[in-house]
Amino acid sequence: MVSIKxxxxxxxxxxxxxGKAISVPDRWKMFWKQYVTEMFQLGYNSIGIVxxxxxFIGAVICLQIKLxxxxxxxxxxxxxxxxxxxxxxxxxxxxMCLILAGKVGSNIASELGTMRITQQIDxxxxxxxxxxxxxxxxxxxxxxxxxxxxxxxxxxxxxxGAYATTLLGTxxxxxxxxxxxxxxxQWFFWCGIVKAVxxxxxxxxxxxxxxxxxEGGSVEVGKASTSAVVxxxxxxxxxxxxxxxxxx
Amino acid sequence: xxxxxxxxxxxxxxxxxxxxxxxxCNGEVNLIIGQSGSGKTVLMKNIVGLLxxxxxxxxxxxxxxxxxxxxxxxxxxxxxxxxxxxAALFDSMTVLDNVMFPLNMFSDxxxxxxxxxxxxxxERVDLHNVGQKSPGELSGGMQKRVAIARAIALExxxxxxxxxxxxxxxxxxxxxxxxxxxxxxxxxxxxxxxTHDMNSVMGIGENITFICEGRAEWTGSxxxxxxxxxxxxxxxxxxxxxxxxxxxxxxKDNGKAEK
Ligand SMILES: Nc1ncnc2c1ncn2[C@@H]1O[C@H](COP(=O)(O)OP(=O)(O)OP(=O)(O)O)[C@@H](O)[C@H]1O
Ligand SMILES: [Mg+2]
Numbered sequence: 119m120v121s122i123k124x125x126x127x128x129x130x131x132x133x134x135x136x137g138k139a140i141s142v143p144d145r146w147k148m149f150w151k152q153y154v155t156e157m158f159q160l161g162y163n164s165i166g167i168v169x170x171x172x173x174f175i176g177a178v179i180c181l182q183i184k185l186x187x188x189x190x191x192x193x194x195x196x197x198x199x200x201x202x203x204x205x206x207x208x209x210x211x212x213x214m215c216l217i218l219a220g221k222v223g224s225n226i227a228s229e230l231g232t233m234r235i236t237q238q239i240d241x242x243x244x245x246x247x248x249x250x251x252x253x254x255x256x257x258x259x260x261x262x263x264x265x266x267x268x269x270x271x272x273x274x275x276x277x278x279g280a281y282a283t284t285l286l287g288t289x290x291x292x293x294x295x296x297x298x299x300x301x302x303x304q305w306f307f308w309c310g311i312v313k314a315v316x317x318x319x320x321x322x323x324x325x326x327x328x329x330x331x332x333e334g335g336s337v338e339v340g341k342a343s344t345s346a347v348v349x350x351x352x353x354x355x356x357x358x359x360x361x362x363x364x365x366x
Numbered sequence: 367x368x369x370x371x372x373x374x375x376x377x378x379x380x381x382x383x384x385x386x387x388x389x390x391c392n393g394e395v396n397l398i399i400g401q402s403g404s405g406k407t408v409l410m411k412n413i414v415g416l417l418x419x420x421x422x423x424x425x426x427x428x429x430x431x432x433x434x435x436x437x438x439x440x441x442x443x444x445x446x447x448x449x450x451x452x453a454a455l456f457d458s459m460t461v462l463d464n465v466m467f468p469l470n471m472f473s474d475x476x477x478x479x480x481x482x483x484x485x486x487x488x489e490r491v492d493l494h495n496v497g498q499k500s501p502g503e504l505s506g507g508m509q510k511r512v513a514i515a516r517a518i519a520l521e522x523x524x525x526x527x528x529x530x531x532x533x534x535x536x537x538x539x540x541x542x543x544x545x546x547x548x549x550x551x552x553x554x555x556x557x558x559x560x561t562h563d564m565n566s567v568m569g570i571g572e573n574i575t576f577i578c579e580g581r582a583e584w585t586g587s588x589x590x591x592x593x594x595x596x597x598x599x600x601x602x603x604x605x606x607x608x609x610x611x612x613x614x615x616x617x618k619d620n621g622k623a624e625k
Contacts, residue, residue, distance in 0.1 A: 246439075
């Protein structure tokens with residue numbers, strides 16, 4: 119088990135590293151280039167997985183509620199209404215970010231870890247480049263920028279998934295339409311966006327810290343990558359409770 | 367000129383460097399030699415500031431690295447070039463982008479001028495038409511040469527090489543050594559090279575510091591090293607039979623036959 123002293127030390131190192139990363143870039147032109155690359159790498163390349171997973175989860179939630187929860191004494195709009203709220207409130211922000219933590223987190227940690235053990239980070243430092251700033255800041259801002267778009271896509275893919283279940287004949291489009299429109303609260307959508315942006319920060323900074331501070335060889339890079347996913351998932355779940363409490 | 371004064375460095379309870387005092391001269395190839403594990407890499411990392419010494423001074427033409435502010439240190443770093451044991455090329459970039467990287471970061475020249483400078487550096491290390499390749503497609507010797515090109519792109523005043531010819535065949539090693547020596551003399555750079563290769567020592571060692579178990583045991587040039595009077599140094603140099611025989615015949619020629 120990790121002792122309290124070690125985890126406090128880890129937290130301190132994390133804060134120092136992020137402090138070093140969040141500073142004015144040495145050269146804006148290089149920063150923008152990295153920023154666009156990272157948005158593409160971390161965000162754009164995740165759109166596929168987000169769409170597929172959200173579509174099927176939307177469909178399955180809709181089916182479950184229709185088949186197992188809805189009963190004769192409930193209004194028919196319950197299925198659509200519940201599906202919409204689950205997608206908006208939890209799935210498209212928190213659960214999707216948990217999935218992204220797996221994809222993006224391991225990607226970042228293994229990339230930075232490999233750069234560390236092959237001395238590429240030392241090479242940056244020797245040139246007088248603030249390596250934390252150069253490598254980490256574009257990832258953090260890149261994912262935070264693209265995250266709202268991913269959330270929006272996820273919500274829509276979920277809704278489309280729900281509509282797709284009408285093909286099975288369990289629900290009708292009219293019923294779903296009624297549910298989707300019932301007492302729509304725009305704030306729920308913004309809650310999801312705010313949460314997801316916070317998670318984007320957690321995923322990128324925690325994974326960067328894990329990768330950047332690797333010492334040793336390929337085994338340590340593998341460990342860092344696993345630990346990045348596990349740690350950021352735990353922090354996402356924790357902050358979900360606080361954020362949900364705060365935002366509603 | 368780089369001066370190291372009373373340098374100490376330890377990891378936890380293990381003392382790695384013990385009171386190192388030495389001077390590295392301008393326009394010369396300065397070697398740090400010693401057995402594996404003697405502390406060469408640690409010494410070089412202290413000199414360039416990747417590690418912080420417990421005690422001691424590192425003076426870059428009078429500027430003490432340890433007391434510089436963050437800003438001054440990063441300015442000093444722009445006068446340094448370093449070639450790592452593993453070449454440490456950025457594998458997400460092409461060879462040309464690697465060499466252009468320091469220029470893109472710190473030079474105000476136009477893109478055309480920067481590209482021209484990068485190509486000149488690649489030519490200097492005898493690499494042609496590899497600019498668009500990725501580092502993984504090059505052989506180890508070529509990667510080392512790209513690393514040299516990248517290190518000299520900003521015309522450094524100080525050049526550091528950590529075992530530039532480890533893992534290379536003797537002929538390629540000599541080519542790399544000669545490149546480093548040539549660049550040093552042409553551009554009047556203060557060059558420090560870590561090595562345990564006796565070919566390099568005899569070939570390019572103008573000012574040699576011998577490290578043994580964390581102490582600087584001996585300093586001198588390659589002309590003096592064979593006749594040096596130091597037990598540890600002799601053990602290090604004449605570890606192989608071939609060299610021992612050479613030494614015996616050398617001594618005989620000079621009328622100092624053994625026995
Ligand atoms: N980060 C570190 N933590 C603890 N000990 C270290 C660390 N780096 C180096 N050492 C120790 O310092 C000693 C000197 O290591 P160093 O890498 O300087 O050797 P070297 O002379 O460069 O050897 P080689 O020729 O094999 O590269 C070794 O005993 C090593 O175990
Ligand atoms: Mg070494």
